[in-house]
Amino acid sequence: MDELIRQAIAESGADYTEVRIERASRSQVLFRKEKLENLEHSSEFGGIVRCLKNGGWGIAVFNDISQLKDKVKEATRFAALVGAHTDDEVQLAAIDPAQDTIHAELAEDFRTVSLDEKKKLAEAYNQILLSYDKRIVATTVRYTDSFRELTFANSDGAYIVQEIPDVTLMLAAVASDGPQNIQQGFESLGTAAGFEYARGREEEAKTAAKRAVDLLGARSVSGGKYTVILDPALAGVFIHEAFGHLCEADFTYKNERMRKILQVGSRFGNDDLNVVDEGYIAGLRGNVPYDDEGTPRAKTYLIKNGILNSLLHSRETAARMGVQPTGNARAVSYEHEPIVRMTNTYIENGAHTFDEMLTGIDHGIYAIRAYGGQTMFEQFTFSAAYAYAIENGKVGEMVKDVVLTGNVFETLRSIEMIGNDKKMFGGAGGCGKGGQFPLPVTDGAPHIRIANVTIGGK
Ligand SMILES: [Zn+2]
Incomplete structure (x- = not known):
């Protein structure tokens, strides 16, 4: 295959040519209530050619490697057409072309585990959820794994082979004690590892079911402005969804208002606020040793000491x-x-312990994990999966229906304290953008304390 790729690129008439080929195998097990809704294993092979000619992009997708040379010609033809009609020529920032091979090391390779064994494991978790309490009315257990082998080559001389493993497990329960009161509990797990990661999750299954049942008895929060402590998972979702997406330069570049706001050098928070996007941290599912343009991983400070330091970029x-x-x-x-x-x-660690963060909050909210959310430019709305009242500096009773809304820039400025207990979360879902979902990402933070957060209640 190597020779075929190199030849097709060498014979291309484009100004720049890249080829990305993917061989993937995936499996999925899905239980809903007692029913096995999906049990599948699939393999796929395909590739994409992207060519640049006179500042225009041309793209062609294929499933048969013998079509590669024709597809390079096709993409070049499209690129020339686009290039001839564009007044906004694409340029690519220079990078050193890499030659590298990245192997995945899996403790228990899920490709060698039978689909039946995966089904049995998911079924056992489902049983734990279903049998936890008679008020459990629905469950979801979804196991997925995927192993992708990516080959990337371009006309600059890059040739990179990467193996990307991914395994996720969603354990969710719905409890109800009447038509007015329906509550969810879930544990959402995902990482770049083998089947061992999915084993031994009985406690998480119980925790998910227990939370759904516990929430039945929780009181609804009353709406208002509160000092709020976000747990590391919710703070991570907040920084990814509300802020991180605004820092994606393909979006920012096209939006004049956002481009003006997101000026490198502008202040976005206190001196102790540091926000990072890091392309490789051992074991995380957001890892990208080389991105899909062959650019090596980087540790990019979006915010450094409260100041906007960089956006996120393609070439x-x-x-x-x-x-x-x-x-x-x-x-x-x-x-x-x-x-x-x-x-x-x-968000990088700060200096504070959780107890220090509680001190001085007479009447606040401790909001934990995200259960859905929406953002529209700088406005965000997140539902906490569950929450506790904070009374006189202590974590008190469980509360529900905690919906946080606000303006991300005001909220970043209102971060009063940053904890020293950062955790990272892969989750069982992924990020969606431009019709591309679910992209494996990881986000995280320490506990953070924010003043004056608007909480909508029932
Ligand atoms: Zn996202």
Whole structure:
């Protein structure tokens, strides 16, 4: 295959040519209530050619490697057509072409585990959820794994082979004690590892069921402004969804208002606020040793000491804005072109313990994990999965229906304290953008304390 790829690129008439080939195997087990809704194993092979000619992109997708040379010609033809009609020529920031091979090391390779064994494990978790309490009315157990082998080559001389494993487990229960009161509990797990990661999750299954049942008895929070402590998971979702997406330069570049707000050098928070997107942290599912343009991983400070330090870039956006690529051009599969995406995104540790953060809060909210959310430019709405009242500096009773809303820039400025207990979360879902979902990402943070957060209650 190597020779075929090198030849097709060498014979291309484009100004720049890249080929990305993916061989993937995936399996999924899905239980809903007692029913096995999906049990499947699939394999796929495909590739994409992207060519640049006179500043225009051309793309062609294929499933048969023998078509490669024709597809390079096709993409070049499209690129020339686009290039001839564009007044906004694409340039690519220069990077050193890498030659590298990245192997995945799995303790228990899920490709060698039978689908039946995966089914049995999921079924056992489902039984734990179903039998926890008679008020459990619905459950979801979803196990997925995927192993992707990516080959990337371009006309600059890059040739990179990467193996990307991914395993996820969603354990969710719905409890109800009447038509007015329906509550959810879930544990959402995902990482770049083998089947061992999915084993031994009985406690998480019980925890998910217990939480759904406990929430039945929780009181609804009353709406208002509170000092809020976000747990590391919710703070991670907040920084990814509300802020990280705004830092993706393909979005920012096209939005004049956001481009003006997101000026490198502007202040976005206190001196102790540091926000990072890091392309490789051992074991995390957001890892991108090389992105889908062959750019090596980077540790990019979005915010450093409260000041906007960088946006996230592809080679194209980096060239447009006159900066270095950051290794954030990612595609969810070979059928898509790379766009600017996050990898492992987090708030760095601060100095405070959780107890210090509680001190001085007479009447606040401790909000834990996200259960859905929406953002619209700088406005966000997140539902906490569950929460506790904070009374006189102590964590008190469980409360529900905690919906946080606000303006991300005001909220970042209102961060009063940053904890010293950062955790990272892969989750069982993924990030969605531009029709590309679910892209494996990881996000995290320490506990953070924010003043004056608007909480909507029932
Ligand atoms: Zn996202």
